[in-house]
Amino acid sequence: xxxxxxxxxxxxxxxxxxxxxxxxxxxxxxxxxxxxxxxxxxxxxxxxxxxxxxxxxxxxxxxxxxxxxxxxxxxxxxxxxxxxxxxxxxxxxxxxxxxxxxxxxxxxxxxxxxxxxxxxxxxxxxxxxxxxxxxxxxxxxxxxxxxxxxxxxxxxxxxxxxxxxxxxxxxxxxxxxxxxxxxxxxxxxxxxxxxxxxxxxxxxxxxxxxxxxxxxxxxxxxxxxxxxxxxxxxxxxxxxxxxxxxxxxxxxxxxxxxxxxxxxxxxxxxxxxxxxxxxxxxxxxxxxxxxxxxxxxxxxxxxxxxxxxxxxxxxxxxxxxxxxxxxxxxxxxxxxxxxxxxxxxxxxxxxxxxxxxxxxxxxxxxxxxxxxxxxxxxxxxx
Numbered sequence: 382x383x384x385x386x387x388x389x390x391x392x393x394x395x396x397x398x399x400x401x402x403x404x405x406x407x408x409x410x411x412x413x414x415x416x417x418x419x420x421x422x423x424x425x426x427x428x429x430x431x432x433x434x435x436x437x438x439x440x441x442x443x444x445x446x447x448x449x450x451x452x453x454x455x456x457x458x459x460x461x462x463x464x465x466x467x468x469x470x471x472x473x474x475x476x477x478x479x480x481x482x483x484x485x486x487x488x489x490x491x492x493x494x495x496x497x498x499x500x501x502x503x504x505x506x507x508x509x510x511x512x513x514x515x516x517x518x519x520x521x522x523x524x525x526x527x528x529x530x531x532x533x534x535x536x537x538x539x540x541x542x543x544x545x546x547x548x549x550x551x552x553x554x555x556x557x558x559x560x561x562x563x564x565x566x567x568x569x570x571x572x573x574x575x576x577x578x579x580x581x582x583x584x585x586x587x588x589x590x591x592x593x594x595x596x597x598x599x600x601x602x603x604x605x606x607x608x609x610x611x612x613x614x615x616x617x618x619x620x621x622x623x624x625x626x627x628x629x630x631x632x633x634x635x636x637x638x639x640x641x642x643x644x645x646x647x648x649x650x651x652x653x654x655x656x657x658x659x660x661x662x663x664x665x666x667x668x669x670x671x672x673x674x675x676x677x678x679x680x681x682x683x684x685x686x687x688x689x690x691x692x693x694x695x696x697x698x699x700x701x702x703x704x705x706x707x708x709x710x711x712x713x714x715x716x717x718x719x720x721x722x723x724x725x726x727x728x729x730x731x732x733x734x735x736x737x738x739x740x741x742x743x744x745x746x747x748x749x750x751x752x753x754x755x756x757x758x759x760x761x762x763x
Contacts, residue, residue: 399470405459434523448505485741492750502761538720547726565671574628674708
């Protein structure tokens with residue numbers, strides 16, 4: 382009679398990803414997602430560190446000899462969107478869904494963890510970082526300020542984002558700025574209402590509101606040497622009635638630029654304008670910034686590393702001519718350490734990011750993890 386040895390169960394990446402998709406959690410509330418990721422890392426025999434900058438998880442895998450340190454990041458927060466889909470792993474949390482593919486990004490990195498648990502890097506160390514709160518622009522900074530990361534020297538850092546509109550498995554890359562800086566700006570004008578028959582008795586913000594909207598819309602013309610964009614997203618004046626002259630107004634707009642100094646200057650110009658209005662009118666003016674992201678700037682050497690390893694795997698590489706207009710808080714990692722952010726195509730006809738019918742293509746888990754492992758091989762196995 383022959384003895385049989387029990388084989389350890391392998392990681393079912395697709396099932397894991399779909400489970401995350403069914404139980405999405407909003408930014409800064411990702412407790413269960415973080416626990417699932419840490420539990421899976423433990424199952425691989427690794428030793429994750431939890432609670433890093435909120436619900437962040439990091440896993441450090443040491444090589445046999447000294448060498449470089451490479452960090453890979455994946456995000457895992459979801460969005461406040463009601464999912465509209467017919468597949469079986471639809472979100473079970475009403476009004477919350479993984480509409481950006483962070484469930485797939487994290488699963489790709491777990492697939493890397495599974496491989497490194499069996500075959501650690503020959504030299505140096507690899508840090509796998511699972512980040513919460515990317516969508517609101519707070520997660521990266523919170524993790525970077527945590528003692529587990531604050532004093533580390535990182536030689537290489539990489540992250541990817543899936544990208545609908547490009548063929549499946551295409552690697553999309555660009556040197557220098559890859560994704561724009563952006564922020565939301567909210568301006569509140571507080572005056573005093575009056576009867577519509579006697580508007581002179583109030584403090585009416587209408588003229589200042591119109592002036593500000595026009596100012597915001599023409600702001601990019603001041604920066605001809607960089608891409609800059611202001612989108613006025615919401616304007617509200619007074620109440621929905623005929624008999625009252627308005628006493629307050631609100632403007633919401635989004636600022637974008639591919640150049641961090643230009644972006645900083647745009648914000649300062651708005652602040653100066655607000656201070657000028659505060660001095661010259663009888664209105665009380667409140668200015669608030671929301672969801673701030675700096676531009677993600679790729680290091681040239683790391684852009685070439687991604688490109689070379691993608692080519693070696695036989696993946697098609699597409700070069701962007703202009704930066705992505707959306708933002709990614711991996712930019713904070715790139716500000717501190719040299720590295721590269723890139724995208725992998727989700728399919729030319731795939732539903733767009735942040736759409737209610739979006740679902741991460743499972744085929745990308747293998748593509749992304751193979752590319753990450755190829756980068757590790759090139760940096761740590763020589």
